Amino acid sequence: MKELIEIGKKAKEASKQLAHLNTDQKNKILTLVANLLESSASSILEANATDLKLGEKMGLKGAIVERLTLSEDRIRGIAEGLREIVKLEDPIGEIQEMKQRPNGLLIGKKRVPLGVVGVIYESRPNVTADVAGLCIKTGNVCVLRGGKEAFRSNNAIVQVFHQAIKECGLDHRMVQLVQDTSRESAMAMMKLNAYLDILIPRGGAGLIQAVVQNSTVPVIETGVGNCHIYVDKAADLKKAVAIVYNAKTHRPGVCNAAESLLVHEQVAGEMLPSIGAALAEGGVEIRGDKTSCKLIPDAVPASEEDWSMEYLDLVISSKVVGSLEEAVDHINSYGSKHSESIITENYSHAQYFLERVDAAAVYVNASTRFTDGFEFGYGAEIGISTQKLHARGPMGLKELTTSKYIIYGSGQIR
């Protein structure tokens, strides 16, 4: 696709400049963008209003409209997010593990930008600014391909970036928005190996799987979360109720929300009625196995599919298990390797769970809702990786970098 090849070429060109800017230069851009976003709020909101109007005609509703909608407050939030990125330490240039080899070679591992980062995302216009901000801070050119429903909003935000970059006398092509929002442009991006160093899909399971299956560009798989809470036989009832309730209801539409409850059979009689009552009060539908349904009056029977579901809604599956080992096996079989938590007061059970569960984040006595770049102290997040290569779990600035070995010699040969 012609547009994408053009974008790719420009991106490579812009990367030659951006990759070598110092921290002050990058922070200056970000600060200027933050200020301009606030002062240009009205034009961004206008573009957003058009998107929303067209969306209404296209029949968009509910959560999508909610995610698409901007407001003065949200724009201020986006600007604040960029100011937070300014405050974060610049990971670029750090040299790790520098050592002198026996032959006198001095070898160090220098942190450098990836180069050109592609992101395919759906309806949230704030992703445009978040990704562009994180990429600029890490010296990466970004190629953004947002959803068509947010096209005007995204464009308005990118215009602000361009204005700020130009005011700094730099190459505005460091931030590029793909203008073609067809399915074909997404597919073309997945084959753009000559220009993209990495491709990150952000959105629903359908988008992510399409990218994983079709991309020849290296992909970081993000986000799908079928997260479990396992209530061990040595669980504290109060903690169990509070954590299950929080993990399910605090923000059910996000990937680190709990989707499945496992309870040890020896304590199911004590735990499930209380947990069930709390969830019912929170408006949660419970899909249970036989025992769960017996112990929770409002529960409906679960089908085999329920164990794999990411509901992203006020629904949770519930299963009674015979042992800690069975719980871990169930999680490793049905989970999406995102976030998993055990509620227990037993030391060995906690250690076993931490060791054996295969996931990006494994918790003892805490809500899965903490799997998040901000909560982990990274100050920012470009996504949550559920794959094992390059990055796992919340991806902050460091995950947008790679390394190169730099070697100081004095004439060494082999």
Next chain:
Amino acid sequence: MKELIEIGKKAKEASKQLAHLNTDQKNKILTLVANLLESSASSILEANATDLKLGEKMGLKGAIVERLTLSEDRIRGIAEGLREIVKLEDPIGEIQEMKQRPNGLLIGKKRVPLGVVGVIYESRPNVTADVAGLCIKTGNVCVLRGGKEAFRSNNAIVQVFHQAIKECGLDHRMVQLVQDTSRESAMAMMKLNAYLDILIPRGGAGLIQAVVQNSTVPVIETGVGNCHIYVDKAADLKKAVAIVYNAKTHRPGVCNAAESLLVHEQVAGEMLPSIGAALAEGGVEIRGDKTSCKLIPDAVPASEEDWSMEYLDLVISSKVVGSLEEAVDHINSYGSKHSESIITENYSHAQYFLERVDAAAVYVNASTRFTDGFEFGYGAEIGISTQKLHARGPMGLKELTTSKYIIYGSGQIR
């Protein structure tokens, strides 16, 4: 493909045990394998002789036969390699950056095995033992798909692993050799996302590109090296001659050998005749641009394709450039991002080259031949990554691991 799905299932099963073995248990296997390889040398050599005989009928010759051939000495070398792996520190279990968050959560990043590592390789049977050894040490199950010309040799080596693993009372399925060596089995491996966590191709450019283009399993691209030596205008003649000669002739068939020479025009008259004479003495064919051909009597004219060639042979391309910047641009355009070296006594030129050249390893005043896990002090190597994701440059034990966040809570909710 049925065989691969079966292998995948067994691999996942074996991973449940291997991933949680402690260092002593893993070292015990490796030591036993090393001893058994030496005591079973005759049966391995017998299998290898059959491979060689069949290879002769198939018309194999030269370098391939050389790579395929085992001897008592080579087997001892393989066993010694495994004993070296025993001595290396086990990276698994290390917990990095453990910190207490303001809410009391204790968050750490634990180093864990990737899970199941697939490797597709060509004719060298020693790769079988090297990869299996590195994978066992890092708690990874390996699925090995070697070339058909080495099938009997590979099988004999894998039998020794199985014997040792069984003698340790452990699951021998932690090392698996694909029995079908057809093109189809390689293709099927590239789609085995359900069972493989990573796929590493080791071999020529054709194999590597086939894997990059077709694999839906995350790939680590290895090995192709179009490495340059840039002789700066501030170069020391003696160092330049020695380093170019070494980088080209020390072992021309490997990926970190130099394939292209760039010389600053201001010193070409001084440098090229001496470098050319040394290379000619080493039997190297020089393919030069106009100026190079003028200055080196034996040089033949280069075509545009020569700038991109990985000869893997006693051939080198030579080009005279007008500036340091032109040299860097040429390298970033035609290089394979493997290893690049500048010869200079000028501080700023050295720093510019280190900063601007985009490659896994960038050298000042040293031969590119040092890009190697052993030379870098990692004690072992599973390949040299030329991609930017997950690993870049020589991949040792750490590059065969991933992380998981472990979080100790005391009832935290959001």
